[in-house]
Amino acid sequence: MTEEIVVIPGDGIGKEVIPEAKRVVESVIDVTFIEADAGDAVKEETGTALPQETYDLAASADATLFGAAGETAADVILPLRDAVGSFVNIRPAKAYPGVDALRPETDLVFLRENTEGVYSGHEDRLSDDLSTLTRVVTTSASEALAAFACDYVSGEEHDGFTIAHKANVMRETDGRFRDAVVSVAKENDVPVDEVLMDAFATRVCLDPTQFDVIVCPNLAGDVLSDLAAGLVGGLGLLPSANVGTDRALFEPVHGTAPDIAGNGIANPTATILSAAMMLEYLGYETESNAVNDAVEAVLSDGPRTGDLGGNATTTEMTDAIINHL
Numbered sequence: 001m002t003e004e005i006v007v008i009p010g011d012g013i014g015k016e017v018i019p020e021a022k023r024v025v026e027s028v029i030d031v032t033f034i035e036a037d038a039g040d041a042v043k044e045e046t047g048t049a050l051p052q053e054t055y056d057l058a059a060s061a062d063a064t065l066f067g068a069a070g071e072t073a074a075d076v077i078l079p080l081r082d083a084v085g086s087f088v089n090i091r092p093a094k095a096y097p098g099v100d101a102l103r104p105e106t107d108l109v110f111l112r113e114n115t116e117g118v119y120s121g122h123e124d125r126l127s128d129d130l131s132t133l134t135r136v137v138t139t140s141a142s143e144a145l146a147a148f149a150c151d152y153v154s155g156e157e158h159d160g161f162t163i164a165h166k167a168n169v170m171r172e173t174d175g176r177f178r179d180a181v182v183s184v185a186k187e188n189d190v191p192v193d194e195v196l197m198d199a200f201a202t203r204v205c206l207d208p209t210q211f212d213v214i215v216c217p218n219l220a221g222d223v224l225s226d227l228a229a230g231l232v233g234g235l236g237l238l239p240s241a242n243v244g245t246d247r248a249l250f251e252p253v254h255g256t257a258p259d260i261a262g263n264g265i266a267n268p269t270a271t272i273l274s275a276a277m278m279l280e281y282l283g284y285e286t287e288s289n290a291v292n293d294a295v296e297a298v299l300s301d302g303p304r305t306g307d308l309g310g311n312a313t314t315t316e317m318t319d320a321i322i323n324h325l
């Protein structure tokens with residue numbers, strides 16, 4: 001069977017890393033890619049950052065692989081997550097042997113609420129002096145995330161999860177989030193503990209082994225996973241999966257990296273690892289493991305891009321990964 005996968009390179013280095021991830025996927029499964037546009041350049045040309053056709057493709061495909069969005073991130077990523085009905089953004093942050101990491105013992109997974117919080121789009125400019133933002137938290141979205149988290153930690157590998165929140169200040173919103181998540185964890189007999197998100201930021205830098213799976217509200221998940229990227233060697237290493245009930249969208253955690261875009265030197269690892277998450281989601285477990293192993297082998301002792309201290313191009317690093325498959 002030929003798998004059909006929608007690909008949306010987006011802007012900046014998205015246009016450089018997505019073709020590399022496609023080459024890796026083509027090396028392990030029979031696949032047809034359906035190309036779609038979104039982002040800053042499309043907005044300049046057409047007036048809209050996310051054409052309806054792109055939204056519809058993501059909303060009907062089993063899986064979509066997305067690169068990066070820059071200035072139009074809010075007009076592209078948030079609707080795309082909506083298109084796939086995603087209620088959780090899974091962001092693993094793992095240190096690899098052979099990569100110079102601040103905290104080589106790091107092995108974390110962030111489960112980020114993906115539909116609301118301060119990313120729900122309710123912002124207003126009320127006067128020349130005043131802008132406001134409404135933070136939305138529902139029990140239902142918090143419970144959906146919690147149910148996913150309970151399922152995620154059900155294997156032997158994990159002993160429950162930690163909720164990172166700020167319910168001592170945002171009593172109503174993060175209080176609701178915390179209470180809903182704790183209640184679902186208790187119903188499922190899943191061990192759960194909690195930490196204030198600012199304290200988490202310090203503690204995870206000092207000793208990441210204190211944590212394993214971290215469940216957090218939307219903005220906290222975005223920021224804290226980027227912080228964890230700093231512990232493992234940079235944003236070029238973090239993949240993510242936006243999972244919904246029937247479909248999912250996979251994307252590197254990094255953005256468009258305008259400082260290096262166009263030079264062919266972007267690290268393809270985050271996108272290739274996102275593709276490995278996609279393969280697993282689609283049921284290609286062996287192929288997904290093979291891609292993860294090949295990435296691990298190259299990171300351990302192979303050519304690497306400048307962000308990891310090497311001088312390989314994006315294509316050369318991908319070639320090395322493909323040679324290990």
Ligand code: GGG
Binds near residue numbers: 069073077251252256
């Ligand atoms: N590849 C993901 C990307 O373009 N990230 C940039 C960004 O601003 N992301 C915000 C988010 O993940 O909510």
